[in-house]
Amino acid sequence: MLTKLAVLVPVVLILCFACTGMRAFRLDFWNNKKRREEGQSQPNQQQQQQQQQSGQLPACRMRRKQHENKNATCVDDNEDQKIIVIGDIHGEYNGFLEILHAANVTSARDECSWKHDADSMLLVQVGDLVDRGPEAHEAWACLDHLQETAEDHKNSKVVRLVGNHELWWLEGAFHMRNQVADTSEKVFALVAKMKQQIINKSLVAAHTVTRSGGVDLLFVHAGYRPAFLATKQNQSAAALSEHINSLLIEQTQQCLKMESDTGRFVKCAYNGEEFEAGPERGGKHIGGPIWTDFKVLEAAAVEASSTTLNVPFIQIVGHTAAHCYDDNDHSLPAEIKHCDGEGFVRATKRLEAVCVDGGMYMGTQSFLMIDTNNNMLAYEQHGFDGGEWIARNMNEAVCGPLAL
Numbered sequence: 001m002l003t004k005l006a007v008l009v010p011v012v013l014i015l016c017f018a019c020t021g022m023r024a025f026r027l028d029f030w031n032n033k034k035r036r037e038e039g040q041s042q043p044n045q046q047q048q049q050q051q052q053q054s055g056q057l058p059a060c061r062m063r064r065k066q067h068e069n070k071n072a073t074c075v076d077d078n079e080d081q082k083i084i085v086i087g088d089i090h091g092e093y094n095g096f097l098e099i100l101h102a103a104n105v106t107s108a109r110d111e112c113s114w115k116h117d118a119d120s121m122l123l124v125q126v127g128d129l130v131d132r133g134p135e136a137h138e139a140w141a142c143l144d145h146l147q148e149t150a151e152d153h154k155n156s157k158v159v160r161l162v163g164n165h166e167l168w169w170l171e172g173a174f175h176m177r178n179q180v181a182d183t184s185e186k187v188f189a190l191v192a193k194m195k196q197q198i199i200n201k202s203l204v205a206a207h208t209v210t211r212s213g214g215v216d217l218l219f220v221h222a223g224y225r226p227a228f229l230a231t232k233q234n235q236s237a238a239a240l241s242e243h244i245n246s247l248l249i250e251q252t253q254q255c256l257k258m259e260s261d262t263g264r265f266v267k268c269a270y271n272g273e274e275f276e277a278g279p280e281r282g283g284k285h286i287g288g289p290i291w292t293d294f295k296v297l298e299a300a301a302v303e304a305s306s307t308t309l310n311v312p313f314i315q316i317v318g319h320t321a322a323h324c325y326d327d328n329d330h331s332l333p334a335e336i337k338h339c340d341g342e343g344f345v346r347a348t349k350r351l352e353a354v355c356v357d358g359g360m361y362m363g364t365q366s367f368l369m370i371d372t373n374n375n376m377l378a379y380e381q382h383g384f385d386g387g388e389w390i391a392r393n394m395n396e397a398v399c400g401p402l403a404l
Contacts, residue, residue, distance in 0.1 A: 058314050059351035060399035062215035062374045081156070083122045083209070083370040085219070087318040087357035088163065091133020091178055095360045096142065099367050102379065102389050105146070112142035113149070120154035122209065126318035127163025127221040127290075130190070132361045134181040137190060147202060159207045162198070162248065163221040163319065164290050167275065170194060170252075172267030188265060195268075198252045205248045205274070205290065206241035208313075211374050215314065220244075222292040222319035223353055225278070226300045231286065237313040244274045244289065294320035294346065294355040301348035314351060316368065321359035322346065343392060345378035351398050365389075 084103045089096050100106045105123060107115045125143060130136040147158035165176065169191050177187060197203035206220040216237035218224075224240065232240065248270070255268035278287015280296060287296070294317065324339040344358030344366035354376065358366035365381035369391075376394040381387045 057350050058215040059395055061213040062211045063395055081120050081122050082372055085124045085316055085356050085368040087126055088128035089139050090131055090361040091136035092360045093135035093138040096139050098365055103367055112145055114153040120156050122157050124159045124219050127161040128165045130169055131165045131176040134178050137186055160203050161221050162205050170268045195252050195256055198248055205244040208237040208241045218313045218315050220289045222290055223297050223315045223317040224289045225292050225296050228286050247272055247274055297353045298348050301352050315353040317355050318357040320355055321357050343378055344380045347394050
């Protein structure tokens, strides 16, 4: 009897395990069959993890569904405004006008005034308006006019950032000025205007906007690198903006006082790590947000762990022109087909930072639009002399399509 039980028990156990396994197989089979019938692929663990992580990214979190009630979420008043961000101009006034027209800011390519039926918007120019090209003063006057009349146009706003080339002029370094157009009289007059605009806060070092989901957009000329942020205990975007803007005003006031005391032009001295160049630009320090090359931000994003999602804000910068021109002849206009698929407007791995400097002085035309649903759209002109403008949704590359 015991011998028979010894034989039967293992057999029963094997049959039970077989039944359980077959049941699990049948369930898995029918679930997979259902997915196939519904046009769904079987998700693997890595895909599920990526989907879950992408939903936590600021660039994904801030996007709105098309039908979402905007009044249902507590956001800033600027949430109803689209944002237009224009990169480094470097005296290319005609290119600047072309972009303003393409972005629906102005009515015609040869004028600089708000289009009557244009939407309310925040227009940001990321700095480096001077040097190289012949019409920096015309471009500066155009931004003056748009900024002064913005509030009358549906409460629009213009934000103008200081770039490293404006910093050079403020410090008395004019070695890259246009030798024909930038006469001494014009240069000193524009530097005097810069100083006054810094004092009245119409020219700033950084600007922060909060969008849906509590996501901060930090606009600064070149960007805060992780090593620099670590020295600031990873402060918020608003705190970083306030700090660097206060330093800019304080040191400009000191410069103006010296000019008042001496009765002559004074080369301003902007001291502190915020205004220093990093090693990639020949500096001896970490490198502040007016000097950081975009490749530094790109490398940091690649090196970061795929599970490192604690990105405090999205940086939108200029400073580093898209490398799309012919290495053998830099006088040739840059073309988007030479950009290795990246385009004139580029982003880091998970949209931690976006660079809008397409290289306007090399003939490119591009800008970034953030619409009222917080889609980040790179607009790029393919070809020259009125070539086609094509929009590219940068969120979708990281977050996937937005469900309706």
